[in-house]
Amino acid sequence: MRKKKVVRTASRNEEGGNKKEKIIKITEKYLKTPEDILFGFLIAFSLFFIAFCFESQNIVYPEAISQVQRRVPTKLEKNIGKVVSDYPIEKMAPYIAKQDKKVAAFLVAIAKKESNWGKRTPKKNGKECFNYWGYRGRENTTASGYSCFKSRSQAVSVVGKRIKNLVAENIDTPRKMLVWKCGGSCSGETGRGASKWIRDVDFYYKKLYTGML
Numbered sequence: 001m002r003k004k005k006v007v008r009t010a011s012r013n014e015e016g017g018n019k020k021e022k023i024i025k026i027t028e029k030y031l032k033t034p035e036d037i038l039f040g041f042l043i044a045f046s047l048f049f050i051a052f053c054f055e056s057q058n059i060v061y062p063e064a065i066s067q068v069q070r071r072v073p074t075k076l077e078k079n080i081g082k083v084v085s086d087y088p089i090e091k092m093a094p095y096i097a098k099q100d101k102k103v104a105a106f107l108v109a110i111a112k113k114e115s116n117w118g119k120r121t122p123k124k125n126g127k128e129c130f131n132y133w134g135y136r137g138r139e140n141t142t143a144s145g146y147s148c149f150k151s152r153s154q155a156v157s158v159v160g161k162r163i164k165n166l167v168a169e170n171i172d173t174p175r176k177m178l179v180w181k182c183g184g185s186c187s188g189e190t191g192r193g194a195s196k197w198i199r200d201v202d203f204y205y206k207k208l209y210t211g212m213l
Contacts, residue, residue, distance in 0.1 A: 076101065080108060083208060088118025089132055095156040099164070102172065102209060106163045107133070107156065109204035110180060113197060122146040130155040133180075135162070174202035 073081065077097035084090045089111055096104050108117075111132040115121050118132045122142045129148035132155070139147040139158060149155035171177055181197050 073097075076104065079208065080104065083204070084108060084117050087116070088121075090117075092118075092130075092132075092152045092156055095153050096160070099156070099160045100167075102167055103160050103163050105205050105209035106167075106177065106201075107160055108208055109174070109201045110163075110177070112204050113200045122148065124148040131159075133159050135159050137162070174198050174205050177201065 073094070074097055077093050080093045080096055081090060084093065089096075089108070096107050099107065111117050114134040115132040118130075122129045122131050122144065124140070124142045127148075129142065129146065130152050131146050131149060135147050135158070136145050137147040137158065139149060139154075142148050147158070149158065166172075166177065166179070171179060175198050178194055178198055181194065
């Protein structure tokens with residue numbers, strides 16, 4: 001048994017030696033000068049670089065996946081989207097959905113009454129102001145005194161903040177929110193216009209806020 005092991009070990013050593021000799025012979029045959037060695041190295045490096053480039057095109061990094069993945073709308077955003085489908089305000093749904101539920105309900109309900117969800121809005125120099133609530137603030141006002149917003153997100157942010165402040169002052173029902181229509185001058189107003197404003201806003205406010213609970 002010991003003799004067989006010795007024989008096998010010797011044969012393996014011989015095979016290893018033969019391989020080394022073959023490599024040396026190939027090197028001596030094709031790479032005779034330093035220039036040849038450098039040239040061979042450059043070719044090998046170029047082939048490696050090309051292979052790496054082709055391979056990297058098929059790699060999908062986690063960062064790329066997160067950017068490409070479609071954003072999943074929240075339940076609140078879906079509810080808003082169903083109510084305002086096919087109206088201009090539909091594109092504001094993602095921003096409105098980030099607001100408090102009560103504020104979001106008022107944003108949608110008041111916008112329906114004031115602009116038919118964006119179909120009747122103030123313009124400035126022919127450009128859309130994204131003011132769907134008849135909001136009058138200091139933001140780039142039009143000739144008629146309405147705020148002209150730069151974007152949908154700014155519009156929702158500014159108007160949403162105003163509604164949030166009113167809700168914090170206990171103006172948290174469509175009837176109390178009548179101040180939106182005529183300010184302090186309409187407190188206690190029972191006219192037909194005021195009653196209809198309250199009724200219309202209340203309809204969509206309840207529809208949305210109930211669905212959000």
